[in-house]
Amino acid sequence: MSKKILVVAPYTFLPARSGGQKYIAQFLDALGQQARVTVISTAQDTGYTPSEHYRLLPVLPYSFFRYADVTLTATLIDLIERNHYDWICWEHPYYGWLARIIKEKTGIKTLLHTHNIEYQRFRSLRKVWWPLLERYERKTFQVADKIAFISKEDSQFAIQNWQINPVNCLEIPYGTLLKQCPTDKAACRAALVEKHTLDNQQTILFFNGSLDYAPNYSALKQLLKELMPRLQKEYPGRFALLICGKGLPKKDKDLHAYRSLQVYYAGFVEDIERYFKGADLFLNPVTQGGGIKTKMIESIAYGTPVISFRSGAI
Template structure:
């Protein structure tokens, strides 16, 4: 059986964001297919790593990205466990992966979540060209690159000059295998919890709220989209979930009278995905696939998204569950909400096949 080491440079157990959840599920399902070791930071809850061995090798400080001592600790682990493949999450520890590849004679795979330099370029960071040089170098040193979307794969081939045969699409996965049959019960449960009228349409927005693309999207809902819905007299409520809402927004209390309600971080986000009639995604910056959209569709909820927000979703399998609107077209966004608020369609069967975590993990192990 193949022996694999995955290097994760930050806390992901328990998970609070889509990126952390991706790594947690990736490791869980890959760990069922091979002998998997994960080198991570000490602030992870090792009890949650039930299909693999978690080693707290990396330091918790920001200096872990330049800690030469981690090279010797990982080199020792690789030799002891006879590991033949190393995966690194993101390209930031690429220098470390390259050194391990050269000295330990192992295969190196970089598991990308987006095009990092492009993400920071869209966020207005002046140093993105430096990251582009480093990221391109790291990906070229890898034996294989796992890309989260076909869009990212083509970008790497065309703009970073990577060989097509070594770039493999490994999408963000879902645990669901079919359309849920309890959406109405979930809606009633969420409405009861937040004292909302269950006969009103229920819309959801979710994300880490101190991340600029998500915060900008929230402001678009508050200042652009919701006023149009109020003007239309649509009977609806919008629930906002997620951690780290800026203090100046005061838990959105000023918007409660305008049918907007802040639920904070929720333990069972699938409950809210299933409860919602629509998931709103007015994101207009930032890179990578929006994992919350993949999960919402898996829970049988139609997504209304900007074109930028919908980048990376495999449109061939979404059917009518993903509605795209041009960026900045808030009138068009509101019109699509009004059009689909009362429409219920099933998520296509092929969607569950394409994004199934078990199938993805099997593909990963065949590739390592």
């Protein structure tokens, strides 16, 4: 008989657009085909397609204060006792305080599914409170019976620095649903050339990310201030840069000032796969943040080479 698993996903992840959302959505779809899964989360965005592989209960509020909501204790204990779950899985360590209480009250086996070492990400963002997060995260790791890491590097860090038993460490890398390299790359490239009025002889560079996230915006500025001016000076007209992603500050005026450098801002696009497949190179000049840069995995899966800084490489 298959195991019964309760999953706590602390934020909206459907429709899956960001790397973190896709990681959760794909993991839950796969897990739901191996076990009977119930997911506790926030209400999802309109237009999402419910998964047939798990049951979703939107009981978490949108407010940031949900991470300190003590009423969740009774809700989760009641669910566990009524449904006799074998495991509870926590996405991210944010609910570490609650995970400890639930384990003590019910004795349920606990899995922590991490996306990165969180404190390292916030330290790179120069958040002054990162030492507090480091202690909290370490204690949360010690609560879990098993910890799933996105990379071997994160797993080794926890083993070597936080004395986590290697037996309790799993590796669940970010993957792709593609079964073969796309066959329509040429057609996608032609569509991008037409849409953005490019020269077909140009090398199409591509950058994608939420631009209201500081590391992505900082990376964009490096492309605009450093890379593109140099390329246009050395190789006039031979390169075009396509940029996708929501959240560009209004003061940047859709990057019209950089059009002479062959820079084109497309904003948020629904058909992001077309850009991944149609570009000649995907750029990852991100130096801040942590974990695996999931967009790199997607680009490689679509058959498009990636150029990255060492800190973001895989």
